[in-house]
Amino acid sequence: MRKGKLALAGALAGMLAGGCGAAAMAAGTDGLPIEREALVAPPNLPPPITRKAPARVVVELTVEEVEREIAPGSRYMFWTFGGTVPGKMIRAREGDTVELHLKNLASNKLPHNIDLHAVTGPGGGAPQTLVAPGKQAVFTFKALNPGLYVYHCATAPVGMHIANGMYGMILVQPKTPLPKADREYYVMQGEFYTTTGYRAGGLQPFDMQKAIDEKPSYVLFNGADRSLTGKNALTAKAGEKVRIYFGVGGPNLTSSFHVIGAIFDKVYTEGGSAFQRNVQTTMVPSGGSAIVEFTPKVPGNLTLVDHSLTRAFNKGAIGLLAVSGPDKPDIYGKGQISDIGASAPAVRTAPGEEAPINAEPPQAHESNPADHGQAVFSKNCVACHQANAQGVPGVFPPLANSDLIQKTPLEAARIILGGRAGQLTVNGVSYNGVMPSLDLSDEEVTDVLNYVSVKFNQGKPVVTVDDVKKLRAQKP
Ligand code: HEC
Ligand SMILES: [Cu+2]
16 A cells, blocks of 8 residues: 555656656757656556657666566565566657666576667677676667567566566657657567466465476466456547557467457558558567558447467457447447247248158157257257266356256256356356357256256256246246
């Protein structure tokens, strides 16, 4: 609490003194005006540079080794540039001289340095900046080329320093800046290799062998599971131009960066000067970047993913951009769902032709609830919960021997009736998925649950049609 307030006070003081992020000071020895850059935490970045002439940009970056949450209930020892993953973004202008002060806190355990891909010269600054805990280095370079560049620690073992979070980006604005965007965000992807698995809980140690094998437990945006979802979601209004400075720290994986529900109007591929238009997914290599621009038109959540999708849905590489604004049904229709008729044949038979002889008679609740339940199960449940009702580990909970069904059958009926999303524990294992509302009748819900109870839970029928009717009436 206290620390937060102090930090806020400091930031306010900085803003008052520095106007918009960078404070202009007296000219340096080389005659360039000196600007001290105020760094900010991702997904934010310093504001656009409006000056028209070069400056000496002074940046203070402090290496901090910090233990914090990598996922709710799971902790990790991060090594960071500026206390955040990715490291705080540096913003300069083509032709600027950057004076970088790299501090290694005395409380840290290891030496670190920085290699900036925006530097022209061997090692990108790494040899000049290698500092033990309690030391600092000053390194000056000229930002000759415009572009969006990754920086990272290059201390051996380099893969480990990067895997622990030691990467960020420096944006070198071209002399003619990009056209104004309404929102600018800073997002980086990186993988984390832990001895214990995704969301395993507790302090999760780094696993060098998994890093060598390129088998991460986490693939994350901005260094934490849920760093860009829920209350941390990015925001925009419909009609605003959004620009995302996207990079990959790695240390190993290439990202197939995609925003579900948006088309990139422009992608400055590989963070360079040329852009491609109308792009769905852009490939961003480890140690590389892209600048993407799009203008959301309708309200709702757009989802940032690595389109290598098990990374998104099973390892954390997911973020949200919450868009507000009025509906535009001409651009994004509401959709309608209607019955195609249970007995309507997929292929029309010509008049006079007989219906296929092996067509199964429709199973009805009235004639045989158990068979009806089995039919509903085969048609509606097996795709996710599987034919043997065992589910899929980590994704779809089992219906067979489910403590939830056995102990709280009415809750199970409620789930089958209306669907469910979010955290759920079955047989001591936690799930966090979405079961859609399947639009079943009261008889279908009743018969399928009783079928599951008898067939897969060695139980008896557990609900009646009246129970389900009552549950439905309770629904808001
Ligand atoms: C599209 C995939 C999908 C389909 C189809 C589906 N479910 Fe589910 N179901 C899920 C998911 C995912 C969960 C966990 C939801 C959560 O995490 O909140 C779940 C949870 C449940 C649960 C509570 C947890 C448990 O294992 O006891 C029951 C009961 C259930 N489903 C029954 C059914 C029945 C019966 C059907 C068919 C009528 C069905 N589901 C169809 C995905 C599905
Ligand atoms: Cu390091």
